[in-house]
Amino acid sequence: MANNRFTLTSYDPVYVTSPEVRIPEEDIRAQAVRWLELNVCKNGEKPRMTDAWIKQHVEGIDTVEQLMAFIRFNMYKDNREAQKLADQDAICRELATRLVEELPQDVVQNAIYDAHLRFDDMIRRNGMTLEQFCQQRNTTPEQIDRDLEQRTIESMREDSALEAYADSRHYTLEAEDYYAVIPGDSIQEKAYKRQRIEQDGRLQGLTEYALKVKALNEIMENAMIRRTDDVEYVRYGDVSSEVARAIDADKEGFVPLY
Numbered sequence: 001m002a003n004n005r006f007t008l009t010s011y012d013p014v015y016v017t018s019p020e021v022r023i024p025e026e027d028i029r030a031q032a033v034r035w036l037e038l039n040v041c042k043n044g045e046k047p048r049m050t051d052a053w054i055k056q057h058v059e060g061i062d063t064v065e066q067l068m069a070f071i072r073f074n075m076y077k078d079n080r081e082a083q084k085l086a087d088q089d090a091i092c093r094e095l096a097t098r099l100v101e102e103l104p105q106d107v108v109q110n111a112i113y114d115a116h117l118r119f120d121d122m123i124r125r126n127g128m129t130l131e132q133f134c135q136q137r138n139t140t141p142e143q144i145d146r147d148l149e150q151r152t153i154e155s156m157r158e159d160s161a162l163e164a165y166a167d168s169r170h171y172t173l174e175a176e177d178y179y180a181v182i183p184g185d186s187i188q189e190k191a192y193k194r195q196r197i198e199q200d201g202r203l204q205g206l207t208e209y210a211l212k213v214k215a216l217n218e219i220m221e222n223a224m225i226r227r228t229d230d231v232e233y234v235r236y237g238d239v240s241s242e243v244a245r246a247i248d249a250d251k252e253g254f255v256p257l258y
Contacts, residue, residue, distance in 0.1 A: 006164035
């Protein structure tokens with residue numbers, strides 16, 4: 001939709017309620033048992049989730065609850081990326097409600113058609129028929145069509161809202177903005193890929209994507225967020241900074257689980 005110009009009703013910070021992504025306690029308990037098997041048990045020994053067994057075998061941990069707290073702490077640290085993606089979805093969805101213009105119907109229909117082609121190709125590559133896929137997911141072809149079309153339109157609206165925000169900010173892109181969206185293990189590799197993209201005539205697409213990513217980062221940083229309706233909103237960038245500072249202050253507490 002590069003030839004369409006979009007605007008928003010407001011460019012003020014977005015306010016959202018985004019619940020905490022919870023990990024089921026049974027998953028945490030299963031991970032605790034696995035951690036004991038890998039780090040505590042001798043060959044052939046099976047762990048026991050009792051206070052007496054834990055106190056005897058695990059240095060510095062005396063009870064099952066202490067072990068669960070340790071595992072829970074680390075699993076939620078590893079779960080930060082899932083939480084960030086959930087927050088991003090909520091923020092972008094709310095931003096899209098501010099979109100002034102309607103999406104061009106011909107563009108929407110082409111996008112839905114392409115989405116169906118990708119879905120059909122995915123099923124074939126997995127060696128399934130549509131009927132088998134529906135049976136596996138306990139759904140119907142009609143529901144799949146509705147879900148696919150809804151997700152496509154939502155994605156297009158969110159993408160257009162980010163484009164509108166980027167246009168309003170009149171961003172200029174530095175090399176680092178391109179490197180932030182180009183995969184690679186080093187600056188040299190990213191610079192080489194950017195050069196190839198430019199030579200192939202694909203720089204405009206990369207530029208549009210980098211602008212929207214820059215807009216998303218600013219929107220996320222300034223968004224006002226809360227986990228439940230009965231608490232105050234806080235600035236998302238401040239929450240992210242607090243988490244980062246907590247990790248820096250207690251690096252030894254964030255122990256890898258595997």
